[in-house]
Amino acid sequence: MIITFVTTNKHKFREVKxxxxxxxxxxEQLDMEYEENHDSEIEDIAGSAARKLAKELKKPIxxxxxxxxxxxxxxxxxxxxxxxxxxLGYKGILKLLEDEGRGAYFxxxxxxxxxxxxxxxxxxxxxxxxTKEVYNLEKDEMPYDKIFVxxxxxxxxxxxxxxxxxxxxxxxxxxxxxxxxxxxxxx
Amino acid sequence: MIITFVTTNKHKFREVKxxxxxxxxxxEQLDMEYEENHDSEIEDIAGSAARKLAKELKKPIxxxxxxxxxxxxxxxxxxxxxxxxxxLGYKGILKLLEDEGRGAYFxxxxxxxxxxxxxxxxxxxxxxxxTKEVYNLEKDEMPYDKIFVxxxxxxxxxxxxxxxxxxxxxxxxxxxxxxxxxxxxxx
Numbered sequence: 600m601i602i603t604f605v606t607t608n609k610h611k612f613r614e615v616k617x618x619x620x621x622x623x624x625x626x627e628q629l630d631m632e633y634e635e636n637h638d639s640e641i642e643d644i645a646g647s648a649a650r651k652l653a654k655e656l657k658k659p660i661x662x663x664x665x666x667x668x669x670x671x672x673x674x675x676x677x678x679x680x681x682x683x684x685x686x687l688g689y690k691g692i693l694k695l696l697e698d699e700g701r702g703a704y705f706x707x708x709x710x711x712x713x714x715x716x717x718x719x720x721x722x723x724x725x726x727x728x729x730t731k732e733v734y735n736l737e738k739d740e741m742p743y744d745k746i747f748v749x750x751x752x753x754x755x756x757x758x759x760x761x762x763x764x765x766x767x768x769x770x771x772x773x774x775x776x777x778x779x780x781x782x783x784x785x786x
Numbered sequence: 787m788i789i790t791f792v793t794t795n796k797h798k799f800r801e802v803k804x805x806x807x808x809x810x811x812x813x814e815q816l817d818m819e820y821e822e823n824h825d826s827e828i829e830d831i832a833g834s835a836a837r838k839l840a841k842e843l844k845k846p847i848x849x850x851x852x853x854x855x856x857x858x859x860x861x862x863x864x865x866x867x868x869x870x871x872x873x874l875g876y877k878g879i880l881k882l883l884e885d886e887g888r889g890a891y892f893x894x895x896x897x898x899x900x901x902x903x904x905x906x907x908x909x910x911x912x913x914x915x916x917t918k919e920v921y922n923l924e925k926d927e928m929p930y931d932k933i934f935v936x937x938x939x940x941x942x943x944x945x946x947x948x949x950x951x952x953x954x955x956x957x958x959x960x961x962x963x964x965x966x967x968x969x970x971x972x973x
Contacts (some may be wrong), residue, residue, distance in 0.1 A: 634823060679866070691882055
């Protein structure tokens, strides 16, 4: 069985390929842009994109959407972490959290859809907190990884090996749930 | 000539009807939702919506999109003023601007499109500054109107009559440009 992961992000595809390497199905990347309504919840963004793409492409599709949520602000930055980082930078983000609770979580939704069917969603969550300074500023990594310390850890994501990150990450959690679902279907 | 303004916002439709009352064409409201990709610039949001709607509805269409831009933060809140206000509230917004330049501007784009043609865009800008406190908190008005003082004025939009607001507003500017364009076409 071949499942098509629609994403323009090669790094993400490689990461997910690693997460799912022990599952007996093949994952292929389709490097294609699709419309996302970022006003919506990430569940709706991923679900409606998967439904549309499966119909258009006439094959089983997965898409993924990840949001970040600060406890101090309702639904922020939500489905728009990239836009918000570009606009506010570390300066603005750390300013917003001054004297506020620093709790935060990442949420990933993987949406799987077969043509003509309803999408099935798989969720992963990683709780943690936003640091007061930026770690590893010089590294070429996701910006929030440099200010996010997962629960029960004492270092930021950017200080972790890929293996350590995958053992914790909400993305790995969501994709492993998806993998097990496909496995159960195949039996 | 009848031009259809696609908006779900009755108040906005009434405001625009007032702005264009002296022009010799009829404006009708079509209360219909359409997709907006809020990641984009407001020019693209309005232009591509107008193109799509004119094609679908087979008649001349206008749509409007308004963004707000703080000088201290690049493209923020941009095309997403509602989302940002809902998430951050006055507390977060004023916090972001502490010890920063308080300059800001509203930009409205009106996009006019006839079926099968390219959209024509009309821009209005109102420069000003964000106050340090919230005025007229109790009034049922647009949230940013309570913290925005237009250039060369000493009070917030929320302290102005509708006439005074229309004499300044970027929305009136953009719609008047649009009205003059239609007038010139009709001659």
